[in-house]
Amino acid sequence: MINPTDELRPPTRLMLTPGPSCVSPRVYRALASPIVGHVDPWFTEFMGGVQVLMRRVFQTQNHITFPISASGTAGIETAVVNVLEPGDEAIVCVNGTFSSRMADIAERTGAKIHRVTAPFGRQVDPQDVRAAGQGRKIKFVGLAHGETSTGVLSKLEGFRQVADELGALLIVDSVATLAGVPLDVDRQRIDICFSGSQKAISAPPGMAPITVNTRIEDLLRNRKTKVQSWYFDLTTVMNYWGKERTYHHTPPVSLIYALHEAMRIVLEEGLEASWERHRQNQAALIAGLEAMGIELFVRNPADRLPTVTSVVIPAGIDGAKARARMLNEFNIEIAGGLGDFKTTMWRIGLMGYSSQRANVLLFLDVLERVMLDQGMKLPVGAGIAAAAESYAHAEPVPVGHGD
Numbered sequence: 001m002i003n004p005t006d007e008l009r010p011p012t013r014l015m016l017t018p019g020p021s022c023v024s025p026r027v028y029r030a031l032a033s034p035i036v037g038h039v040d041p042w043f044t045e046f047m048g049g050v051q052v053l054m055r056r057v058f059q060t061q062n063h064i065t066f067p068i069s070a071s072g073t074a075g076i077e078t079a080v081v082n083v084l085e086p087g088d089e090a091i092v093c094v095n096g097t098f099s100s101r102m103a104d105i106a107e108r109t110g111a112k113i114h115r116v117t118a119p120f121g122r123q124v125d126p127q128d129v130r131a132a133g134q135g136r137k138i139k140f141v142g143l144a145h146g147e148t149s150t151g152v153l154s155k156l157e158g159f160r161q162v163a164d165e166l167g168a169l170l171i172v173d174s175v176a177t178l179a180g181v182p183l184d185v186d187r188q189r190i191d192i193c194f195s196g197s198q199k200a201i202s203a204p205p206g207m208a209p210i211t212v213n214t215r216i217e218d219l220l221r222n223r224k225t226k227v228q229s230w231y232f233d234l235t236t237v238m239n240y241w242g243k244e245r246t247y248h249h250t251p252p253v254s255l256i257y258a259l260h261e262a263m264r265i266v267l268e269e270g271l272e273a274s275w276e277r278h279r280q281n282q283a284a285l286i287a288g289l290e291a292m293g294i295e296l297f298v299r300n301p302a303d304r305l306p307t308v309t310s311v312v313i314p315a316g317i318d319g320a321k322a323r324a325r326m327l328n329e330f331n332i333e334i335a336g337g338l339g340d341f342k343t344t345m346w347r348i349g350l351m352g353y354s355s356q357r358a359n360v361l362l363f364l365d366v367l368e369r370v371m372l373d374q375g376m377k378l379p380v381g382a383g384i385a386a387a388a389e390s391y392a393h394a395e396p397v398p399v400g401h402g403d
């Protein structure tokens with residue numbers, strides 16, 4: 001029981017969830033820095049540095065690049081409400097909970113949204129997007145680069161091509177991919193890209209980095225109606241993150257410090273090195289899981305999201321009980337499934353500071369213990385041995401980052 005008057009003492013968990021991930025001690029130190037006013041000249045200059053780092057992480061020259069003062073869902077909301085006006089039509093590729101959320105939010109603007117779907121565990125087919133858009137005036141094609149609810153990665157190139165054919169913008173949710181999976185906003189010609197602070201960037205939750213290109217700036221200038229959201233209206237919030245630094249709302253100063261430090265860590269490691277670390281740690285995790293006889297939810301290896309691995313809970317295992325034991329006895333948190341997969345799926349996140357070799361090996365060991373104790377027959381030690389073998393064949397990358 002937590003006594004409300006006790007000093008704050010949260011447990012120190014190993015976060016192997018699909019977000020939030022663990023945070024480097026450097027980021028905790030940044031969080032504890034003194035608060036300044038949000039129009040203090042020191043802070044308004046510091047904001048420019050945050051934007052410089054964010055452009056590097058997104059790989060863009062886009063002028064409008066800044067952290068929205070709210071979680072990843074605010075990224076979805078900002079992207080769609082700034083683009084859509086009543087009567088517009090758009091396509092959202094739906095292959096899980098978060099891409100479905102983009103469609104739900106877009107529908108609230110009064111626009112007509114065409115959902116192009118794929119079975120959960122698969123990418124949407126760009127050909128289906130082409131067919132859905134034929135003969136229509138489509139404002140944007142939107143998708144989740146990494147669909148965290150199922151652990152699916154979508155290749156962006158086919159969607160960019162179809163969006164071009166339809167004369168549409170491309171909106172990409174990179175909440176689960178930015179800094180963990182190859183993504184290059186300018187080269188891939190993404191018109192709006194947004195992310196979340198709490199995943200592969202490994203800052204605390206609560207901010208949504210966003211970047212929009214000049215096509216969107218033009219579109220904003222030519223809107224016929226006001227953006228339906230006051231808080232997420234880019235035309236006004238950009239006066240604060242733009243040259244003027246005019247007050248719009250009081251931003252979470254401490255979270256911005258933390259995000260700055262987390263992005264410094266990402267860039268010190270280097271984007272390519274970070275992507276490779278995420279790839280290698282997932283490869284070792286998968287090798288270990290498969291050696292233990294655990295089935296991957298995403299069948300096609302090319303569709304697997306490197307930051308989140310979804311697995312089918314083995315027959316005879318009580319998934320919720322196993323997760324509770326990992327949390328209570330070993331301080332490790334993984335996630336269950338969402339929606340229809342609530343009781344049949346586990347999702348294991350290896351993102352940002354959590355994506356470390358030691359964590360993979362510890363998790364496989366704990367999982368083995370928990371499953372053996374629930375009566376599953378499995379070859380003892382096979383998981384860790386397979387993961388170690390996977391690492392033995394990988395190019396060396398730095399173990400962890402940012403201590």
Ligand SMILES: Cc1ncc(COP(=O)(O)O)c(C=O)c1O
Nearest residue numbers: 071072073098146148175176196
């Ligand atoms: C792909 C994706 N989009 C959007 C979100 C929503 O982010 P948040 O929970 O930070 O609002 C998530 C959260 O997990 C996500 O994984």
